[in-house]
Amino acid sequence: MIATNNGSFPWRTPDTPDRLEGVALDRVTREAIDAQIRAGLDLVTDGLVRRTDPVTYVAGSLEGVAAGEERQGLPGSGGSYRVPVVHSEVAWKKPILTEDFLFAKGGSSRPVKPVLLGPYTLSRLAEDRAYNDPMALAVGFAIALNLELKALQAAGATWIQVDEPAILLEKEDFPTFTRLWEVLGRGVTLRLCLHLEGGDIRGIYPGIARLKRLACLSLDCVRGRASLDLLRDTPFPETLMLGLGLVDGPDGGLRPHGGVVGRLTASWTEEAVLCPSAANWMSFTLSMS
Numbered sequence: 001m002i003a004t005n006n007g008s009f010p011w012r013t014p015d016t017p018d019r020l021e022g023v024a025l026d027r028v029t030r031e032a033i034d035a036q037i038r039a040g041l042d043l044v045t046d047g048l049v050r051r052t053d054p055v056t057y058v059a060g061s062l063e064g065v066a067a068g069e070e071r072q073g074l075p076g077s078g079g080s081y082r083v084p085v086v087h088s089e090v091a092w093k094k095p096i097l098t099e100d101f102l103f104a105k106g107g108s109s110r111p112v113k114p115v116l117l118g119p120y121t122l123s124r125l126a127e128d129r130a131y132n133d134p135m136a137l138a139v140g141f142a143i144a145l146n147l148e149l150k151a152l153q154a155a156g157a158t159w160i161q162v163d164e165p166a167i168l169l170e171k172e173d174f175p176t177f178t179r180l181w182e183v184l185g186r187g188v189t190l191r192l193c194l195h196l197e198g199g200d201i202r203g204i205y206p207g208i209a210r211l212k213r214l215a216c217l218s219l220d221c222v223r224g225r226a227s228l229d230l231l232r233d234t235p236f237p238e239t240l241m242l243g244l245g246l247v248d249g250p251d252g253g254l255r256p257h258g259g260v261v262g263r264l265t266a267s268w269t270e271e272a273v274l275c276p277s278a279a280n281w282m283s284f285t286l287s288m289s
Contacts (some may be wrong), residue, residue, distance in 0.1 A: 004043035004113065005036055006161065006195055006218060006245055007077075025050055033108045041157060042192045043113050046104035050210045054163075055125060058116050061096045062144050064088040068127055075121060076165030076220075090140035092147040105156065113159040113193070114152050119145055119180050120173070135176065142183035149188045152210035161218070162195045163202040168199040168224075170195035174207060185213035193218050193243065200224035206234050218243030231276065 017244075032047025053058040054074060060067045062217070068083035097114050104112045119141035123134060131137040149160055162184070167177050185192055193216035194208075201208055201219060205227070209217055219227045221244050236242060 002042045004041055004243070005045050006197070007045070007048065007115065007163075008245075019268050029100075029104060030107050033104060033110075033112075037108070037110055042106075042110060044108055044110050045113055045161075046100055050100060053081045054103045054117055054189050055084055055122070056081070058096050058143075059122050059126075060085040060146075062141075063091040063093050064130065064140075064143055064232070065090060065095045065126075074165075075124070075169055076163070078198075080127065084122060086137060086140075087126050088130050090130075090137070090144050092144040095151040095155070096148055096162050098151050101152060101155055101157055111158060111276060113161055113196075114157055115161045115163065116148070117146065118162040118164040118194075119184055120177050124166045124170070138176070138180050139183060141224060146184050146186055146188070149184070149190075149192075153188060153190050157190055159191045159193060160188075161195050163195045163197065165197045167204065168196055168201070169204040174204045178207070178211065181211050181214070181225050188213060191215035191241075193241075195243070195245075196220060196224075197245070198223055199231060200226040202226055206236075209237050209240055214240065216241035216243055222246065 008274040026047045029046050032049055033044050036047075042237045050056075053070075054077075056067045059065050066085045066087060068085040070080055070082055072078070072080050081228065097116065101112060101114050119138055122229055123138035126137060126141075128134070128137050131140065145209045154162055157263055165176070167173065181194075192213055195218040196208075196218045199220065201224065217240060219242070221228060231242075
């Protein structure tokens with residue numbers, strides 16, 4: 001069993017300035033990682049503390065993309081985000097998350113997992129002023145992010161989490177999603193984890209578990225508990241890792257000294273009954289976004 005964090009870390013307090021820079025961000029990153037380790041997590045993130053919203057930090061660093069107006073209703077969390085405005089061909093020119101990953105890795109005794117929003121969700125959020133073709137736009141994002149994944153792989157990342165909450169809102173698009181995932185994963189040999197937040201996988205399972213190069217399927221079992229019934233009724237691939245998101249951020253937060261793992265282990269008996277075919281590997285995941 002592995003315990004991990006699926007998203008950002010609740011590091012802000014009422015006294016925290018709106019923007020932190022430089023040394024302050026480094027300090028908060030270290031604190032976020034240390035808190036996850038104290039809570040008993042085996043695979044940590046950098047807390048995503050350098051990101052002002054889930055979209056802009058990565059998408060806004062791609063050539064051809066600029067940050068637009070702020071909106072509410074991010075798929076999955078319902079939070080705010082800046083609209084990615086695509087004004088010319090989307091292209092990747094240099095690493096975006098590598099420096100952050102190396103800094104986090106250097107200060108962590110546990111493996112660090114970079115997290116980014118996937119091409120399908122980005123294309124659904126974007127304002128397209130260049131392609132006038134939804135599929136071409138999505139493929140453009142997939143090609144660019146594939147290069148970002150390869151850069152992280154070259155930097156030593158062994159895990160990467162790709163968030164694709166929008167597919168749960170547009171399940172009829174699953175054939176398109178499958179094509180984008182293939183483009184995204186070309187040449188990537190590390191463990192790719194697909195995280196689906198905000199609902200269940202009815203209508204796209206078992207197909208979602210058969211994606212090429214997928215190492216771990218991470219599910220939201222707080223707002224998408226019906227997924228557990230699907231896993232009970234349809235065998236889960238033996239070679240695929242399964243992540244169960246069982247604790248949400250508002251549900252008590254992090255507890256020190258292994259508290260999270262202890263709490264989730266206490267719930268394992270029920271979940272094991274629901275998911276007997278997935279007993280080969282389980283990742284209890286903590287969603288803080």
